[in-house]
Amino acid sequence: MRQVVMHGPGDVRVEDREDPSIVEPTDAIIRLSATCICGSDLWPYRGAEPVDHQVMGHEYVGVVEEVGPDVRTVKVGDFVVGSFWASDNTCEICQAGYQAYCVHRVLMGTIGTQSERARIPLADGTLVATPGMPDPDLIPSLMAASDVLGTGWFAAVAAQAGPGKTVAVVGDGAVGLLGILAAKQLGAERVIAFSRHADRQALAKEFGATDIVEERGDDGVARVKDLTDGLGAHSVIEAVGTQEAMMQAIHSTRPGGHVGFVGVSHDVAIPGDELFMAGVHIHGGPAPVRHYLPELVQLIWDRKINPGKVFDLTLPLDRAAEGYQAMDQRTATKVLLTV
Numbered sequence: 001m002r003q004v005v006m007h008g009p010g011d012v013r014v015e016d017r018e019d020p021s022i023v024e025p026t027d028a029i030i031r032l033s034a035t036c037i038c039g040s041d042l043w044p045y046r047g048a049e050p051v052d053h054q055v056m057g058h059e060y061v062g063v064v065e066e067v068g069p070d071v072r073t074v075k076v077g078d079f080v081v082g083s084f085w086a087s088d089n090t091c092e093i094c095q096a097g098y099q100a101y102c103v104h105r106v107l108m109g110t111i112g113t114q115s116e117r118a119r120i121p122l123a124d125g126t127l128v129a130t131p132g133m134p135d136p137d138l139i140p141s142l143m144a145a146s147d148v149l150g151t152g153w154f155a156a157v158a159a160q161a162g163p164g165k166t167v168a169v170v171g172d173g174a175v176g177l178l179g180i181l182a183a184k185q186l187g188a189e190r191v192i193a194f195s196r197h198a199d200r201q202a203l204a205k206e207f208g209a210t211d212i213v214e215e216r217g218d219d220g221v222a223r224v225k226d227l228t229d230g231l232g233a234h235s236v237i238e239a240v241g242t243q244e245a246m247m248q249a250i251h252s253t254r255p256g257g258h259v260g261f262v263g264v265s266h267d268v269a270i271p272g273d274e275l276f277m278a279g280v281h282i283h284g285g286p287a288p289v290r291h292y293l294p295e296l297v298q299l300i301w302d303r304k305i306n307p308g309k310v311f312d313l314t315l316p317l318d319r320a321a322e323g324y325q326a327m328d329q330r331t332a333t334k335v336l337l338t339v
């Protein structure tokens, strides 16, 4: 099969690799219908994380081709969506809604899903089947549910977005944009998007943003205060992972408010005195996407949300290197790879 391998920073190749096979009795093998490139794939691409001949990708939708002898609920022929952590969905941590920390979790990035086929561990716990075979136009949205929508949704929940709340969103990448969609769906009254890109501002508004703030850092915080009677937002989503973004999120939150952070943290250090004086709740980390998947798949199936709009470039898998380049140079927000 064809699979994306990152040989080193900036060096993405699509290679012939051995087809996956059942290793554990709880595994399934899927044939991917589509895959995509994640903003977090850019960290190794840019040399900000070590990489050496690493298989890439952790987002996936596809059709089950084979199941191990202990797989009970997932069937050959099912169209399935899963998240970037495989999880048993039965341990105490999973039952509490934190499948990203399952005691048996497997990181899908170590398997690589920018490929034609993939082995999915813990298939019964990990995979959510759609009600039937999806229309082709639903595939980008189902693909988004695999990570960016689920992550944005978790961020909105962690920030306690809901009726009567003003939500501010730091980061206008795919996760930030879908955090806006999630906040709107959860009933937020007002959604402030930080963005300085016209095309992303337009999508932010389409997803539910009511206000756009182009300033960053302290100036951005001041604008949010202006828009909220000097108080700050009730709920702030941090979807970048840098020091500036995290402090912008904390400082944009009113005392007693909530920060939901899902940007993969890179050298973020929160000064203790600023944390102490902020008086805000901070919750986040790797999103338990699996927890939200059944609800998200249904919303997509019923065409109530269209998160697939975050994909603004579609390429065949064999042209993955161009996709990485486009996301690195910000000519694309998120790239869908057809298989």
Ligand SMILES: [Zn+2]
Residues within 6 Å of the ligand: 087, 088, 089, 090, 091, 092, 093, 094, 095, 099, 101, 102, 103, 104
């Ligand atoms: Zn578990």
